[in-house]
Amino acid sequence: MATSPKKGNLNAQAFDTLRRDIISCTLKPGTTITEAWLTEHYALGKAAIRHALARLTQQGLTLNQGRLGYTVAPITIKSIRDSYQARRLIEPELCRLAAGRLDGDKLRALRDCSSASYDRNSAAEMIAFSQANHRFHCLIAHAAGNDRLARLIEELSDDHMRIAYVSMVYGQSSEYWNDDHAGIVAALESGCGDEAARLMTEHLASGEEAIMKAILNLPELLETSLSSS
Template sequence: MSGNQKEICLEDLKLRILRMDLEPGAMLDEASLASHYGLSRTPLREILQRLAGAGFISTRENRGAKVASMDVATMRVFFQTAPMVYANISRLAAENHSSRQLGDLQTAQLEFAKSTERGDAPAAALANHRFHAIIGEMAHNPYLVAALNRLLIDHTRLSQTFYRPADPHEEQLVVRASEQHDALISAIEAREGALATDLTLQHWDLSRDRIERFVRPDPLPVDVISMKEHRGAV
């Protein structure tokens, strides 16, 4: 029972970081985390080292651990890097996957679809994360997967930062994303690397557009502004 308590703690911390229940840059207190998960500080500190190695947190000597931050510079690099890595991973997944992994992928996509249908955005974000992480596993490329998993951490967090449940347009985009997932599964299953690459780039464009629309929304109507200006001048 307590044998996998460490694993539970590790996975739960990953989840809390991805959900931004633990915010980017937040300090982590060893003592409280240890007691929360029913561990002593020794195994908890080992977990922190592993989380740091996977890019979830950063640690500084004598200065404690904090959740990986997400500043503007990081975002810029993220947008620059993601499409290349995603596309290559998908191509490799199509070429190298084993059929057993395909079932896991379909399960993850089912979970994504269900989460979106019931409007559970955090669950959808996590299912989406899992979907793309599985594609990473299917690529059988430990080098690129290291890059992918770090990208996915920030992607999942970004998606949730820039999510507006009220926006009706948003729902449309999610439906399209789900359709793209299905198409990508088919391409991987058929081992069509080129198609998988293409679909992944389309999927990326959709995701990027959604975030871009948030950062740069439709400008306010000009005449309203001029009216206000006019009144101010009186």
């Protein structure tokens, strides 16, 4: 049976709302949440909340704990390092494959993502900026033409959105991404795959260093969810 437009809209609203609050750490990593609490707190229907939790769990942002409810996926030092290791192995090669294969529309989209900025006093702008960063990496991955690797990058980059948000709150400048991204786009447009791969490798390495520095200065997250394992 097809989902009605109204039901579909409620499902999307619930998913977008919970995802936003997980990314901004309004729902802190490691926090236990239940369908009943979320339904009451967000004034959304139970069915929509259940649908949102299923999608969030599929994306790795929540963990299903059975009768105990759900846990907002922890941010751990190991998970950050593992994720960046996977990205360093995959994304440079995707850049090499994508070089020279992006049409005018995709290049314009990449430049739009690269020019995004934010005000650190605006949570909405920081979330929008982290979404632009997410889209930048996913556009390149899809342009490479390997759908399986593109889906993997989407998953890894999606979880990075909340890590990136935290690093912005604690001092990381938008210029860091903008400058790196502009160089990658130029290399992709000129068809220089090796250069694009090299720049992506450097971008991910410096990103990991900056994010680890920011994360380790978060005592409230260290107390609840950050660990070495």
